[in-house]
Amino acid sequence: MTNPLDILILGLSLSSSWGNGHATTYRALIGGLHAGGHRVLFLERDVPWYAAHRDLPDPDFCQLVHYSDIEEMIENHADRIKAADAVIIGSYVPSGVAVIDRIAALKPRRLCFYDIDTPVTLAKLDRGDEEYLARRQLATFDAYFSFSGGDVLAGLERGYGARKAIALYCSVDASRYRPTDEAFRWDFGYLGTYSPDRQPTLERLLIEPARQLPHLSFVVAGPQYPENIDWPANVERIEHLPPADHPSFYSRQRFTLNVTRTDMIAAGWSPSVRLFEAAACGTPIISDEWRGLNEFFADGQAIIIAKGSGDVVDALTTIAAAGRRALASAARATVLERHTGEVRARELAAALRELPEEGGERQSSPASIHFSLGDA
Known part of the structure; x- marks a missing residue:
């Protein structure tokens, strides 16, 4: 039997679905990982607009921790970041460029990006907008998991410098999303x-x-x-x-x-x-x-x-x-x-296992050690 994975995810939000589609995507995927026996720590920036609308404050399928700034997150979780089988940073993470640089400097065993907004991300990069991801950082990741597939994957590798682009479509928790047999309204x-x-x-x-x-x-x-x-x-x-x-x-x-x-x-x-x-x-x-x-x-x-x-x-x-x-x-x-969370979790776990454990061998981007505490 293949050993379960220890995965750390830094994402936009897991606790609140208010005004975003990330939370339900993460819930289905991580629920599937949990069902497969994998261990997940989800780190979420504590921001007031999600704090006021949390509809899943205490998930039963993973550990959820909120952090107030980058320094606190690094101080409290550096050991876990370095020990995890994989660290996955998601799109639209607040101060994402600084977060990526700080995480990369810790040389995790596998460092990946999960873009739940791939077409939006690429359009932003084309405009020089590096709100949560810098173009120089794409080559830092061992894998770039993309919400979009098809031609987008080749474009990520050839045009944007991603080392390995892999489709990881969103999914659904079929235990929660099912017919209720109510009358039509x-x-x-x-x-x-x-x-x-x-x-x-x-x-x-x-x-x-x-x-x-x-x-x-x-x-x-x-x-x-x-x-x-x-x-x-x-x-x-x-x-x-x-x-x-x-x-x-x-x-x-x-x-x-x-x-x-x-x-x-x-x-x-x-x-x-x-x-x-x-x-x-x-x-x-x-x-x-x-x-x-x-x-x-x-x-x-x-x-x-x-x-x-x-x-x-x-x-x-x-x-x-x-x-x-x-x-x-x-x-x-x-x-x-x-397209269930369990199916997608199996795809993710299989893809992670195929990646080499680079850790200290990874060549970070030249600017990866530079960051601004003002971004924290």
Whole structure:
């Protein structure tokens, strides 16, 4: 039997799903690692906006520790960082560039990056924006685990200097995300935090169909939507839904909408966690179009790909209950086979074991020993 791994993860948030998709991604992955017998310590920066909205303050599948600044984190966890089988730093970690430099200087056995925002990250690097990752740092990592697959992986290695780029798609905790068998409340809905680049698609694929179908009921759940949005009378608004309420929310929709960020559409092969969660709940999905989507869910068989409001109106008005059930069943079967937290954890563990234990042999980037305490 292969020995379990000791993994340390520094991520944006595990404790709070408020306004981010990272928490549910980490929860599914780490839950899968726990089920596989692996040990995980998750380090999360203690910031007020997540502290005020913690929906998982004490997970039962890993050790969660909050830290106030980089110096405290290093002082308290340096030994664990050096001893762990792998240290994984995630995207959007506060003061991420400084964190990466400090961790690299400790020469962990395996140092990896998990980018849950790969297309956004690369677009930022192209603009010279190094908010949480510096371009020089990509070569520091033994592996760059990417939310996006397909052509993006070769681009990471050839264009950005990543030593080894590996797809690690988001996943779903199938023990929590499953059909609840509740009665339908809405004909069509959407769950997602407001984003300016997603809003035009939401307007085209949900708000406009709602105007054309005033006899049907719609819902949009998620925070930070501006007050000046002109919601039709048949669109219900829910400000925030904690993950515990997601299965019920999805199960009460006849169809649900998936909307993809502009950078992720451009990159392709970038499924959102909401896509897998909705499918796991047995809810038929209507999605915007992007390269690679058919490789996850077959169009017309496990998902409806909509190019405009007319496609949505047709689906809502012509697909009967049997058709909805067929779509939902095919999508759910795909997720249970390929995209659960347990599946993704096995992929991660296998990839980590294939990496050499470099530790002190790793060549850090020239600037890795330079950092500013003002970033801490």
